[in-house]
Amino acid sequence: MEVKIKNARLVLVKGDITEEETDAIVNAANSRLAGGGGVDGAIHRAGGPSIMEECRKIGGCPTGQAVITSAGNLKARYVIHAVGPIYQGGTKGEEKLLRSAYEESLKLASKKGLKSISFPALSAGAYGYPLDEAARVALQAVIDYLKTTEGIELVRFVLFDDRTFEAFKRQLTFLKPTIG
Ligand code: AR6
Numbered sequence: 001m002e003v004k005i006k007n008a009r010l011v012l013v014k015g016d017i018t019e020e021e022t023d024a025i026v027n028a029a030n031s032r033l034a035g036g037g038g039v040d041g042a043i044h045r046a047g048g049p050s051i052m053e054e055c056r057k058i059g060g061c062p063t064g065q066a067v068i069t070s071a072g073n074l075k076a077r078y079v080i081h082a083v084g085p086i087y088q089g090g091t092k093g094e095e096k097l098l099r100s101a102y103e104e105s106l107k108l109a110s111k112k113g114l115k116s117i118s119f120p121a122l123s124a125g126a127y128g129y130p131l132d133e134a135a136r137v138a139l140q141a142v143i144d145y146l147k148t149t150e151g152i153e154l155v156r157f158v159l160f161d162d163r164t165f166e167a168f169k170r171q172l173t174f175l176k177p178t179i180g
Helices: 038-047 050-058 096-112 131-148 160-176
Strands: 002-005 010-014 024-028 068-072 080-081 116-119 154-159
Touching: 002 131, 010 131, 010 160, 024 038, 024 131, 038 050, 050 068, 050 116, 068 096, 080 096, 096 116, 131 154, 131 160, 154 160
Parallel strands: 010 154, 024 080, 024 116, 116 154
Antiparallel strands: 002 010, 068 080
């Protein structure tokens, strides 16, 4: 599924983000940048140890923020490590923090002059964010950014399983009329 927002394309695909060829891929990191399971584990495995070396030097990243490293053996040029919130029922500012993790990733990409970026579904795995809510917040953040900021031409959501892919498709279908 694909929509156009100003001069940019927003695309949803099912797949493995480590295979993406966009300028940057986004990692669902933790605030210690310590590596882990899920997409974080997959990116460090596929990219090799240089990414973790850079993460160690950076030291950490608060929830809702993002940092950038090179991408080791990956096809992408950069990895943006974004830290989404752990879902704790929805009353701990999770929505704002999740939106911020997407916004800060996009800002970093813009600052580097990147044209394309791929996101996973931040917080929607180990961090337990309800899937449709996570998809809505993610899509709204990207749509609002592309509406107001020039430079990024392609944003891809690379969704690992059917459930996640279907939730993003459903939420993008709801949001589509607001894009115009
Ligand atoms: N490509 C794209 N998406 C993937 C891939 C992949 N190769 N592998 C998993 N996903 P998660 P979180 C999906 O748990 O919820 C880690 O241990 C997955 O199906 O990776 O933000 C970190 O170190 C789900 O839809 O990230 C943190 O401690 C989505 O990516 C913590 O987990 C996010 O799931 C972060 O948890």
